[in-house]
Amino acid sequence: MKRLITMVGVIGCVVLVFFCWMKKNTLKSITLTSPNNTAMYNKVDILLAKPAPVYIEYTEKKTGKSYRSRISRTDTLHHIDLLLLKANTEYTYRVIIDNLFKQKSKDLTFKTREQSPWLVNHWFNEGHPHDTTALGDGMILVCFGRLPGYMMLIDNEGEVRWYWQVEDIGVRAVSLTPRGTFLAMLRPFVKDVIDDYTMTPEQVRNDEHKKPMRRGSIGFAGGTGLAEVSLTGETMWRLDLDKIEKGKDYQVIHHDILMDEDHHIHTLYRPKKVATISVNGKMETDTLGGDGIMVIDTLGNVLKKWSAWDVWDIEKDPYIAEYRYDRFHINGLCFDKDGNYLLSAPIEDQIWKVDAKSGELVWRFGRDGDFKMDTTAYFSFQHSPYIMENGDLMLFDNGLHNQRSGGKAFRLDEENRTAETTINALLPADKYTSRMGNASMLPNGNLLQCSSKTGSVMVTDKKGKVLWESVLHFAPYRAVYVPVETWDQYFKEIK
Numbered sequence: 001m002k003r004l005i006t007m008v009g010v011i012g013c014v015v016l017v018f019f020c021w022m023k024k025n026t027l028k029s030i031t032l033t034s035p036n037n038t039a040m041y042n043k044v045d046i047l048l049a050k051p052a053p054v055y056i057e058y059t060e061k062k063t064g065k066s067y068r069s070r071i072s073r074t075d076t077l078h079h080i081d082l083l084l085l086k087a088n089t090e091y092t093y094r095v096i097i098d099n100l101f102k103q104k105s106k107d108l109t110f111k112t113r114e115q116s117p118w119l120v121n122h123w124f125n126e127g128h129p130h131d132t133t134a135l136g137d138g139m140i141l142v143c144f145g146r147l148p149g150y151m152m153l154i155d156n157e158g159e160v161r162w163y164w165q166v167e168d169i170g171v172r173a174v175s176l177t178p179r180g181t182f183l184a185m186l187r188p189f190v191k192d193v194i195d196d197y198t199m200t201p202e203q204v205r206n207d208e209h210k211k212p213m214r215r216g217s218i219g220f221a222g223g224t225g226l227a228e229v230s231l232t233g234e235t236m237w238r239l240d241l242d243k244i245e246k247g248k249d250y251q252v253i254h255h256d257i258l259m260d261e262d263h264h265i266h267t268l269y270r271p272k273k274v275a276t277i278s279v280n281g282k283m284e285t286d287t288l289g290g291d292g293i294m295v296i297d298t299l300g301n302v303l304k305k306w307s308a309w310d311v312w313d314i315e316k317d318p319y320i321a322e323y324r325y326d327r328f329h330i331n332g333l334c335f336d337k338d339g340n341y342l343l344s345a346p347i348e349d350q351i352w353k354v355d356a357k358s359g360e361l362v363w364r365f366g367r368d369g370d371f372k373m374d375t376t377a378y379f380s381f382q383h384s385p386y387i388m389e390n391g392d393l394m395l396f397d398n399g400l401h402n403q404r405s406g407g408k409a410f411r412l413d414e415e416n417r418t419a420e421t422t423i424n425a426l427l428p429a430d431k432y433t434s435r436m437g438n439a440s441m442l443p444n445g446n447l448l449q450c451s452s453k454t455g456s457v458m459v460t461d462k463k464g465k466v467l468w469e470s471v472l473h474f475a476p477y478r479a480v481y482v483p484v485e486t487w488d489q490y491f492k493e494i495k
Helices: 003-023 201-206
Strands: 027-033 042-052 054-060 066-069 075-082 090-097 108-111 139-144 149-153 158-168 170-176 182-186 225-229 235-240 251-261 265-269 272-279 282-289 292-296 300-306 332-335 341-345 350-354 361-365 383-387 394-396 406-413 418-426 438-441 445-452 456-460 466-471 479-481 492-493
Touching: 027 090, 042 054, 042 090, 054 075, 090 300, 139 170, 149 170, 149 182, 149 492, 158 182, 170 251, 170 479, 182 251, 225 272, 251 332, 265 332, 341 383, 383 438, 394 438, 406 438, 418 445
Parallel strands: 332 383
Antiparallel strands: 027 042, 042 075, 054 066, 054 090, 066 492, 090 108, 139 149, 139 479, 149 158, 170 182, 182 225, 225 235, 251 265, 265 292, 272 282, 292 300, 332 341, 341 350, 350 361, 383 394, 394 406, 406 418, 438 445, 445 456, 456 466
């Protein structure tokens, strides 16, 4: 009986080996190309004799770090993207046919070309803090608002590892979408050119304060279009609101663009209001400039809108005449943990909560707001509020009153209307930025901070100590952290 079982087992193995031999595939060709002649992206075209799924394993020779691409669908012709490569770097790779018994090609090599001169980052060097462990595993996304506009990803060594460029318009701001793509706000380059150039600390303190920050129409700070871009550099769609929208109020968006799980876009727009107000003791009828929230789809259809004028009592506003052309200058939008909106109202030095369904102004947090808080933690002309994973509210305090900028976080007790300061990461005095900028918590507990007017993108600890810095040649509106999960669908590090 044992002999019979052994014989059956041997026969089974022979049949299995024979079956696998009969199913053996052949690599007919492997072709590498570099789309748009970029140094950081190779596309591998693979032709098989028989349909099968494939993937690629590749290794950076210098560091020994190895990666595995996504597994393609069963077919004879495959296109595999090797993304976020390092410029001027040698790699080994092999193609693996994902059958029962994996068939591996011989080891092959390629070398990426040298980086384009305009993408070489000369501003990350020994002259600045450069702890390459401070950032963690992700990368930093910044954008450029002049022509040609572009977005680029910077790694922990200050190298550019990805970029997307658009010839006819600038890129004002960018956010990550739920589907792992980049949502860009497109801005006509002739608008607000003062925001595009860096300044010395002395210029920020002197030139910026020659004009009052709380004047009417504080800059353009917005865009007329949107585009969604994949990590392969594909423009999935582009929407030019100034070409499709008839209502002027809907042709310009500003500061923030957020995509929800339904792929609807939440942004800020500038609704106006005609009202009769008292100006220097005389009643005058004027068109007031305001702000609001607009929800659109990727075709540009306006699905929902909210205006600050809906909840504002003009008659009780002592500043309405002084700031009538830009009363609120709302410069930040995010979702609260309960799905409602949080808005940054810098002229009030406050964060507002707005009920997403009713439009009710639920509370105001900050100077003269509804929460009891430490007065030494007041913020002024703040930007970029968002809710951290632990539920705390983080914002970037521009610090107009004390001319110190940096990230701050607060734990809000909405029931009792009290606020506890949990992070106060003010930057060094020479990183003061009177406008723009942001701060966000990294997975490793450090903060990514952007001092826009000085061009500095930094990783700091929770007390504001700078651990890593890259000083750009332009003024980035924000610095966005891009986690490793964003490119998981394309490749993963395996050792």
